[in-house]
Amino acid sequence: MSELLTVGISDYKTGRAPLVIVTYALGSCIGICLYDQVAKIGGLSHIMLPDSKMFTQSDINRMKFADTAIPDMLNVLCSMGADRRRITAKIAGGAQMFKVQEDSPLGMIGTRNTRSVKAVLSELRIPIVNEDTGADYGRTLYFDLQTGNVRVQSLNKTVVQL
Amino acid sequence: MLENYEQLNDAQIDVLKEIGNIGAGNAATALSLLLNEKVSISLPKVRLTDFDTAISALGGTEAMTVGVLVNFSGEANGIIMFLLDMEDAKSITNILVQEDGHEDELNELKLSAIQEIGNILGSSYINSISALTGLSIGISIPYTAIDMAGALMSVPIIEFGAVGDKVMFIEENFSSDTHSLISHIVMFAEIDTLKTMMERLGI
Numbered sequence: 154m155s156e157l158l159t160v161g162i163s164d165y166k167t168g169r170a171p172l173v174i175v176t177y178a179l180g181s182c183i184g185i186c187l188y189d190q191v192a193k194i195g196g197l198s199h200i201m202l203p204d205s206k207m208f209t210q211s212d213i214n215r216m217k218f219a220d221t222a223i224p225d226m227l228n229v230l231c232s233m234g235a236d237r238r239r240i241t242a243k244i245a246g247g248a249q250m251f252k253v254q255e256d257s258p259l260g261m262i263g264t265r266n267t268r269s270v271k272a273v274l275s276e277l278r279i280p281i282v283n284e285d286t287g288a289d290y291g292r293t294l295y296f297d298l299q300t301g302n303v304r305v306q307s308l309n310k311t312v313v314q315l
Numbered sequence: 316m317l318e319n320y321e322q323l324n325d326a327q328i329d330v331l332k333e334i335g336n337i338g339a340g341n342a343a344t345a346l347s348l349l350l351n352e353k354v355s356i357s358l359p360k361v362r363l364t365d366f367d368t369a370i371s372a373l374g375g376t377e378a379m380t381v382g383v384l385v386n387f388s389g390e391a392n393g394i395i396m397f398l399l400d401m402e403d404a405k406s407i408t409n410i411l412v413q414e415d416g417h418e419d420e421l422n423e424l425k426l427s428a429i430q431e432i433g434n435i436l437g438s439s440y441i442n443s444i445s446a447l448t449g450l451s452i453g454i455s456i457p458y459t460a461i462d463m464a465g466a467l468m469s470v471p472i473i474e475f476g477a478v479g480d481k482v483m484f485i486e487e488n489f490s491s492d493t494h495s496l497i498s499h500i501v502m503f504a505e506i507d508t509l510k511t512m513m514e515r516l517g518i
Contacts, residue, residue: 160368162370162469162472162476163476175375177377177465178370178463178464178465178468179465180463180465180468180509181469181473182473190372201472201476202471202477209511214480238344250467251382251384251458251459251460251470253384253458254385254457261471262473291463291465291466291467293377307414307463308377308463
């Protein structure tokens with residue numbers, strides 16, 4: 154069993170093979186796995202909100218938002234020796250945990266997070282090679298830096314491999 | 316100027332505790348009627364913690380948990396989520412729904428019983444806010460989900476996260492002669508609502 158590094162909410166962790174990075178019980182939050190297949194360097198970010206620009210305070214936690222966490226983590230990976238042109242992404246989460254009205258702000262947050270993560274990745278020209286987003290259940294992600302595989306576990310569901 | 320929950324002073328936190336006390340008292344009375352036995356409550360513990368600590372307090376991120384969510388709106392806006400671990404959920408529904416066999420499963424009937432309990436708890440808290448502040452507040456129908464504690468908690472945590480880095484929740488212990496259960500209640504009031512409440516109470 155490889156060493157396991159845990160990512161909390163509004164947090165990201167980076168490392169190199171043979172490390173496994175895990176984040177537990179994503180609900181409407183999103184887990185973003187960035188990986189350089191050749192250097193076997195990767196990072197997992199657990200964001201909870203789409204956009205930092207709605208906040209005026211200067212002391213925001215940049216790991217909380219899709220638009221700040223992803224570029225920050227990308228910079229860390231590059232400083233560790235990853236090649237920016239080889240980096241690919243796998244994303245999971247963004248569920249709607251309760252069947253509240255679709256049009257309520259609460260019902261939309263998972264979808265808004267997913268949309269924002271995709272927009273940020275597209276702007277950074279990082280291809281999304283696989284994803285498991287939406288639906289109405291929680292997901293735990295195990296990101297294996299040896300292979301780049303992401304195992305998605307949910308309660309009472311078959312394990313999904315990304 | 317109040318911007319997030321971290322900035323609440325001791326007097327303001329005491330007010331929220333008091334709302335918790337009154338809400339839990341109302342809830343115990345309502346539960347007594349529903350279960351047809353006397354239900355008492357311990358003094359609720361109100362906690363303000365970071366996100367990961369809040370989830371651990373609920374028995375672990377991946378623990379299977381029942382969550383009931385109620386939105387409130389009107390002169391006060393926010394959400395209340397009530398969480399019960401799976402074992403407590405089963406034992407309380409076995410009192411409410413007596414039927415032969417399948418005691419270990421939460422069927423639709425039992426789920427609707429849980430939903431009703433969530434509804435009662437939600438209303439109890441909202442009524443206590445209304446009574447203390449005179450604000451007129453309506454609540455939505457209850458929504459239920461069964462999933463990992465962390466995934467359910469992501470819903471209120473995102474609401475808290477949009478204003479700060481802490482989440483506030485209330486832990487209370489309900490007990491009757493034959494049963495006891497611990498429930499967690501996460502109440503998120505929008506910051507404007509929090510300000511209005513404090514103004515109304517002169518704090």
